[in-house]
Amino acid sequence: MDNWDRDLDYIIQEMIDTVKNSKDEVFNISEESRKEHERINKELEELKQKVSLTIEEGDQLEKKAKAARKKLSVVSKNFSVYSEETIREAYDNAHKVQSDFVVKRDQEKALRERRDELELRLKSLEKMVERAEGLMGKVSIVLNYLSEDFRHISDLLQDAQEKQAFGLRIIEAQEEERRKLSREMHDGPAQMLANILLRSEIVERTYRKGDTDCAMKEMKSVRSLIRSSLQEVRRIIYDLRPMALDDLGLIPTIKKYIDTLEEQHSNIHFQYRSMDDRLPSQYEVALFRLIQESIQNAIKHAKAERIDVKLEITDKKVLALVNDDGVGFDRENKKDNSFGIIGMHERIDMLGGDLRIKSDIGKGTKVFIIIPIKT
Template sequence: MDYRLNDIDRVIKNAVLVMEDSKYQIYEICESARRELFTLSQELNQVLAETGDIIDKVDALELEYRRARIRLTEVSRDFVRYKEEDIKNAYEKATQLQLDLMVYREKEGYLKARRDELQQRVRNVDKSVERAESIGSQINVVLEYLSGDLNQVTRIIESAKNRQQIGLKIILAQEEERKRIAREIHDGPAQSLANIVLRTEIAERMLNKQEFEIVKEELIDLKVQVRSGLEEIRKIIFNLRPMALDDLGLVPTLMKFVQDFEEKTKIRTVFDTIGKETRLSSAMEAGMYRMIQEAFSNVHKHANASYVALEMTYQAHMVKIVVRDNGNGFHVDLIESRAKDSSHFGLIGMRERVELLEGRMEIESAINEGTKITIHIPINPEQGKE
């Protein structure tokens, strides 16, 4: 009888492992689909707006072109009243309007096709998200029964609300970060690439007409735009995961970060280090970098500061991080109490990262007296770099 129970237990454990792996894969698929849905929705809204503008432009150009044709016919018939210069000007205006109308009609056709494609993709991805969420929920229910004692189901239900609230805060914080990344991609590289596609098509038509000088100028301009877009993509990649963090270490990466922060925000920034830098595990350095990044983000968004200082002190068994600004300041107790049940995800994210690294964080602030955040992270120098 015991060996049968052992076999059953082994089968259940194997099933749980398989389902846990499947749940993770479904979660990854669902998250990827959500990201794609958000990006597609943003792009669709942009395309819809651009399509409306282009349609209005085409309508206006058609009206102007009809008037120009009428004017050209009028001056061409009356040689007594109109001079050769008038005829020439009317002809050139009609020709230019015809060319502009052709270009904008091409843009209109392209945007309409893109709009229809995006609408179809949004519907398909939305259905995929719904299916993935449904399957994930079903797997979670089965896992609760397989991995837990059935007598604990009541207690699980009672604690579900609290866990759901914590989960919602984490999800909302993640969604805010995804929105920020999506905005950066949409406002930067995506816009540049869409513009490059349109202008490449225009250059191709000009090439067919053998207007080589215009095409040459257009290609030079496109090269500059491609380089600019590439630089924006590199900045986004750096923000997601600075490669210098693994290659050079935390201090050089932070030097680059504070320099970029000062250039972007125009907030005067100072960075000092005390002691000899110790290379830590990749996860620990990444956690510290994100904490400092979040602290600087809070200064930029909320403090209205003109100065921010970062100080890192390396000790034998501790790294001390101090971020100080001369901004508006706040009542610490009031803000921290609100952060537990509102949208102050910056403080939540920083505290969670500090706790994951088994450290502690202290906040000192007062109205109109700036803010000082001190973080102590314990380290084990014997571990070295992982």
């Protein structure tokens, strides 16, 4: 058994080192892509100005070419009136202006193609930066599991078969959590930051045109976007590890978490009865995650109009209930290999508790949590 433990610890350490190196590589890719994005964006702005100037010069040459052809037509029809030198000059001038016009239009075409190429490259880099940011978040989740949760759980498991089975479930859970965090980062901060970048460019162009009132209006809009982005980042950080849990305890943290969900769901009601003493850290972390997961399921999947959260803490046990009036589901057909259900069952099992989920289609869902307090 000791050999199994040593082998598993060695594997975990190797995975941690590999993931850390991957995180550094992803960060470097992200930074290089961001710098390349800035360079191309600057080049694109300069190129757009050249395109505008070339179009204007081409239009002027087109007018001159029309005038030269008109003069040449007049001279050709009345060649007996004009001298040979005058006719030659009219022909040469018409040919030169026409040639200059064709060259200018070719330059315009080449500049347009280069502009389109840069715009496509810019979009590609934006997507690359977004993917890199998503990967950074997922890598952080992996490191957290490997360096903390996985090591702690490994110490609790008693034999190799349990370790193998649990390891497979953790890997499945990790993949689902990575996808979840990636979606949150892509749909939240990444999109907001991209929008802020575009809006800031609008502010710059507006200010250069001298329209300060419009520029100030856009600046207010940009500040609003920055505040929203900061709020979204804080929410994601809070989901990963709420600092209030260590400082204030379980009940204040649940209250604060429900407050952060105001925009997602404004009809969440929390009731509690509790002794004055704090619970051990492992109980508070587990209970918060269980209640958090239950609330998120009710918001995202149940389409509930009302969510009730009840918590009772005594010196013997903890009772929790999360009840929603959503669409419900058929327990017989529900897949039990999702991250939420695996994580909830594993946390409950580690603490020797009981998890019961009651749900019927069209009648909402009730999640019952019972955890004994071992002193």
